[in-house]
Amino acid sequence: MTKKPMSKYFVTCARGVEELVEAEVSALGATSTEKVPGGLYFEGDQDTLYLAHLWLRTGNRIFLPLRSFPCRTPEDLYENLSKFRWETFLQKGLTFAVDCTISGRKSPSLSHSHYAKLKAKDAIVDRMREKTGARPDVNAEDPDISIVLYIRDGVCTLNMDATGASLHERGYRAGDAQAPLKETLAASLIQLAGWDPNSTFVDPMCGSGTLLAEAALLATNTAPGSLRERFLFMHWPDFHKPRWEKHLAAAEAKRVPLRKGQLFGMDADAEAIRQARRSLKALGIGDEVDFSRKPFGDFLPPAGASPGLVLLNPPYGERLGDVEELKALYKSIGDTFKQQLKGWKGGVFTGSSELAKSIGLRATRRIPLWNGPIECRLLTYEMY
Ligand SMILES: C[S@@+](CC[C@H](N)C(=O)[O-])C[C@H]1O[C@@H](n2cnc3c(N)ncnc32)[C@H](O)[C@@H]1O
Incomplete structure (x- = not known):
């Protein structure tokens, strides 16, 4: 050969x-x-x-x-x-x-x-x-x-x-979401937080649903690039179409359906929930994801679900909300993790180190990451 x-x-x-x-x-x-x-x-x-x-x-x-x-x-x-x-x-x-x-x-x-x-x-x-x-x-x-x-x-x-439009443009994003995460960053957060794609995933402040959509792509073993039609290497003189199509077909064959009762999204804002539903629908996913409109104060782990990961990207005052007002919200995240989520993993992605302190729990890891120009942290927790 x-x-x-x-x-x-x-x-x-x-x-x-x-x-x-x-x-x-x-x-x-x-x-x-x-x-x-x-x-x-x-x-x-x-x-x-x-x-x-x-x-x-x-x-x-x-x-x-x-x-x-x-x-x-x-x-x-x-x-x-x-x-x-x-x-x-x-x-x-x-x-x-x-x-x-x-x-x-x-x-x-x-x-x-x-x-x-x-x-x-x-x-x-x-x-x-x-x-x-x-x-x-x-x-x-x-x-x-x-x-x-x-x-x-x-x-x-x-x-x-070789790529053209950035790989974060998966093509499922709907509407003009407020402060959405880049899809590639969301996928990184899920992996860094140590999610097992066979376990439960909850985003209690899901916004336009980027974390849920990326979790769905992982759980269904979907190749994100299979959602796109065009990459620039396809115009290169050595582009080998049959070889590309072979890899694409192999990727399609590896896809598995999403289990109902595995992914859960919540948000206080009804429009956010609508946007998140639309994004998931663009991935061919409907009722399998359980959405509910509720403030974080009413959060309870999904009944009957086995422990997995609760990952959230709360507002951090740079773009939405105000730091002083948000301190109480961050404290309630820490309290909820401690009181409601024994046996679960937790992850909070925030651009405010001041607000992160209000969580009041000892993080297992504090991972620095840049959300565009903003230096942020992913704080991970294990609740024993
Ligand atoms: C930074 S955005 C999340 C963006 C999301 N990760 C995405 O990629 O679209 C924060 C979300 O938290 C929601 N939120 C803020 N305070 C909340 C609360 N107290 N309870 C539930 N949701 C809340 C907002 O409605 C907003 O959708």
């Missing part, structure tokens, strides 16, 4: 989630991983790339770094990009876009990313015109081929975006 060529990829993620992403890509066949804040390099073949797009729950976007070159002037950029064989990548009729970020020590003639982007685009278009006689179209919003340049301290790395 011929060995398939290996490539080095880079997958981005929320800061704090790198280890989970490493475990996920390693389980999918990746080798030689190297973590950096907000991402991870890994080596893999084409199967690894396809499997990562199907099965990754915690990573956001995968890039193929193609080459690096010294780049201090616009001319360096133009010349080096003109040497690349774009005609093999940009097949007839495909649109493209270039994105460019400049950081670190910037040289005076190459300090504006917008200008660098225009120069790079010129190099690509000129090369294509020379080699093929045709000019490829740019589509900045929704390109078929997305070229991402990072210029740092006078060195440019040329990357191809």
